[in-house]
Amino acid sequence: MNGLRVIESGTGPAVLWVHGYTMDSTLWQPLWDLLPGWRHIGVDLPGHGGSEPLRRGQTLPELALRLAAFADAEVAHRVVGLSFGSGVALQMALEAPEVVRNLVLAAPTLGGAPPDPAARRRYMELMTLRRARGAPEQMAELWMDSPPDIFRGTEAHPALRARLREVIGRHSWAELDTGAMAMLGMHRHPPEDLARVRARTTVIVGDSDMPVFTANAHTLQENVPGCELRVIPGTAHLPLLERPEIAADAVFQGLSLPEKVGKVI
Template sequence: MNQLSVRSSGSGPAVLWIHGYTMDSSTWEPLWELLPGWRHIGVDLPGHGGSDPIPAGLTLPALARQIAGIVRAEQAHRIVSLSYGSSVALQLAIDEPELVHALVAAAPTLAGAAPDADARRRYQQLMMLKPLAGPGEQMADLWMASPPDIFRGAEGHPELRAALRSVIVRHSWAELDSGAMMTLSAHRHTTADLARIQARTLVFIGDEDMPAFVRNAELLRDNVADCEVVTLPRSGHLPLLERPEAVAADLAAHLLGAG
């Protein structure tokens, strides 16, 4: 089994945090500072941060089972997730509904949903650039360019954008060579799957996010029994990172409500 890097901060009831694609758990630290009284557990997904590369043949349910092991070990039944990380969190809540008591999904990503067309083109461009440039600044700058508007909301927050770029510059992009992300992305979340989620669910969507993710938020609202959608003004695809001060109170209330 691939080894996942885990970091923790603070003390109190445990919350597990799952980051977005090409990021790592360090991106959560500004938000952790706004949420004292919790033990924040950040996991680096396979191929990210300090974790091992994505192993060949890893499926989304298999990754969710591995994350479930961390949830049990840390008693972290509250989960906060962003973008690609939310697909992992949703899979865990679908497969083991009794394990997840509170779920936060920002810029929710449903496995198998139609991708943003600009994001799909950008991924193809990255695959072409990787053999020529290797990992580093050129790959990071191409990935962060708009469209797609994944990082457009961060443009109004220069410190955040610089911090994200420093993380993405370190990303290995090994999944482009191995094709491992294709296997992870092959899974599909159905409306019947979403109906299995028992966790109190809070969805954040930026009012300037891409239409595909707005649709995902609507699907969660319509199919998860206990689901609230919060549209965050002046925010793009990374609302928890772009406006941490604006989401901290809602996050704290949601996590506390899990009991």
């Protein structure tokens, strides 16, 4: 995909995967290994992994339309998003309902929902450290420290935590200099928009996730027609990464749900 790094694995019906903030598509492989029979396509979001920088002023609908066009070209009518990536995936379903027919949202992020207070404070601390020319490893350690509890669930999984530290340690943090993430975060997902989602939607949340994301999961369940909620035991904010051997079944069921009759015109 022009300007964006794409990683693929497997064969079968195509699934587009959208990762979380400061992550990249290499983190999906353990879960992909548990989901044979699909063509998994991971795309690094702008400003992440091997992709181009995030353009200042880009809106969430613009980013969603770009990814939806790519998904359409790849016949990837199934989309999985994690944390920030779930907000992108949700917007894809709103912008291009004819493309996104099965939608799996893990640790769901909703534009306009109350932010986690500790996460907001940590973001400001990251900006301060960035201005002080903090080293990449310092930025990664600060971001992964709890609270907020974004990465607390990984403390029980040393190999995953080390891998995350490696990936986040390569993150450029350029969006802190340009303010590019601020525009993406300005978009809102009111209930009336959620009611327009036509994709078969499955929401996945860890049983120990932060309250904000648990509330988001219930908001989606209440407002997205036919939305199914799956809770993954023994996980926190990153259930697909923390316990892929358990989360794989919920993802598989979400990808396998039949399309809604009369959805595509």
